[in-house]
Amino acid sequence: MKIIAYTYSDPLLESSPDPTIWGWETDCIYQDLGKRTQLQQLIKDYQTEPAYLLIRKIQELGDSVQEVSDRITQLQALNIKIITTEHNTTDIQSDLIQLLQAMQSEQRSRRIRQGHARNRISAQPPPGKAPYGYRRGKDKYALDRSASPVVKDFFEHFLLYGSLRGAVRHLAQKYNKKISVTTGRRWLTNPVYRGDTAYQNGDVVANTHVPIISREEAAQVDRLLRRNRRLPPRTASAPRSLAGLVVCQECQSPMTVVRVTTHQKKSEYLYLRPTLCPKRPKCRAIAYAQVLECTIATVCQDLPRAVAGMNFPQLDAVKESLNRAIASKQQILAQLPNLITTEILDPETAQLRDYKLRTEISELQTQLATLPPVNLRSVAQAVSIPQFWLDLSEAERRFYFREFIRQIQLIRQNDKWHLQVIFVF
Structure with a gap:
């Protein structure tokens, strides 16, 4: 009998797996991303021919317990023997109840992660309280008019004197706003104050809301923090x-x-x-x-x-290369609405592309900020x-x-x- 393989990946949560993960000689591999059209094609192709089907886990066959159960019954009726690699079982029927129970317990967690992922793809703030200086708006952070001037003054004091502890003392003396040095350090490195949104998976999406400090000020903050790390404790x-x-x-x-x-x-x-x-x-x-x-x-x-x-021509070339890369990705971002209008991209694919481009722009801006100033x-x-x-x-x-x-x-x-x-x- 032929050996075939099938994988399903939710584009909100994961990328497509490497086709070489099976460790078996496979005759054909079917891969779905988001929708299960290839699974339907697999069933159509093997209406009369028995086969071994390799899957990672039975959850890939459907989005609900009922749907997975129906797919297993349909495949077994076509004399297709299912082998799951992650559950380490070759007899699906005997372990079916246990596998379906495990799937049911995972569904709630998966739905929560999908909801967070949809918010992340649409560049909405992550769950939780907004950072000091902002409040949660409908779909992005909005400036808190009473607290944002305090944060702005904190950054300005740090940029003027280069002292984190001094900036913390300044807030306590001027505004009676008492924060720890650890909190002050988190403020200085928090992408939110630079107009970006950071997520738990490490991704940072650029330009999602109104910033409290400019890109130039953020780059100077990063240089001062790197400089202070070289100094003995408390001497900054x-x-x-x-x-x-x-x-x-x-x-x-x-x-x-x-x-x-x-x-x-x-x-x-x-x-x-x-x-x-x-x-x-x-x-x-x-x-x-x-x-x-x-x-x-x-x-x-x-x-x-x-x-x-110093080799300024080489430094200028690196900066120019990074600026060109940022400009190129910004041009692609600007073209996405037209690609949706002309139906070249569907809205879901365009949203994923928008998210990926904005995280790449944020990475390039971080690289640019680490370089010495041009002047x-x-x-x-x-x-x-x-x-x-x-x-x-x-x-x-x-x-x-x-x-x-x-x-x-x-x-x-x-x-x-x-x-x-x-x-x-």
């Missing part, structure tokens, strides 16, 4: 601009900022001191102001050369002027230092020392 919000950046090259110890005051605190002195120095005697502290002055001079001298050494060369020229750094506050100086500097190595030579600044690019 430290009040001194060199905190977490300086390392003693001789003992390889990070250097922390220590404050010394005179009697009755009339004067204050700042020093950089190694925290984990193993040497005896320990490497001595260096005056903070001297290291700061030397760092500014080194940055002004070395930063333009470091930026000039890096002009920014480097502006910040290579010493007066620029001297006019900044410590918090502002901290922001710019960490935008460009990965580490500052303090190199000692007898009683003298000098700095080597390592940039992020």
Whole structure:
């Protein structure tokens, strides 16, 4: 007898399986996606010829217990022997009641997942409470006019100072809105605030509602978060601009900022001191102001050369390629309504294609956001002027230092020392 195989896949929940999954030499494979037209064709083709039919599970034969039972009876009447690979049984009739009971218990869960999938394909918000700053609209998130300015101010404070803890404290002081640092980090990475919708399966659909921050601001947030991960804990919000950046090259110890005051605190002195120095005697502290002055001079001298050494034509080509890919997919999106009107695509297929294109656009936008800003060369020229750094506050100086500097190595030579600044690019 011939060996044939049949698979059914719900396009809302899964993709078509690999035809080579059977491990048997099959004479013919019938595959359905969404509708069971190929199953009807199988029954038509084997009206008079007996065969072995391979299926993964009996649920693929219908959408209800009654429908599956009728299909099994119909196939057995045609002398087609059913073999299920996932249930590991070759005698469907003896195990039929048990299999149908298992199918009945799975149906409710499958219907729920299908409902969630239909909402996902139509880019509706996932179940649950809307993120702070939004409320649930009819089919998408809508701005909450009382809460969205709070979220916007949180992002603006983080973009200005680059400190997550500082932004959290800012909300508590200005709005009496108390959130944890973990919640603040979730806000910074939540696609919803960028106008996108994220789902439990990991897919992100772009441009589904009004964003609170722009794409450019979102890219800057991502760069700041990546930058802060390289720093020791809590130094991202430290009040001194060199905190977490300086390392003693001789003992390889990070250097922390220590404050010394005179009697009755009339004067204050700042020093950089190694925290984990193993040497005896320990490497001595260096005056903070001297290291700061030397760092500014080194940055002004070395930063333009470091930026000039970057391969900007190649970087521009990568950005142009990503922008072209995004534009191409957006053009296809714009053509879908016409394809439905001319009946080239049915509405269900067009909706699936729309969902896939928008998730692909979101992935490309994420790749684009990880690249350095285009105007890096002009920014480097502006910040290579010493007066620029001297006019900044410590918090502002901290922001710019960490935008460009990965580490500052303090190199000692007898009683003298000098700095080597390592940039992020």
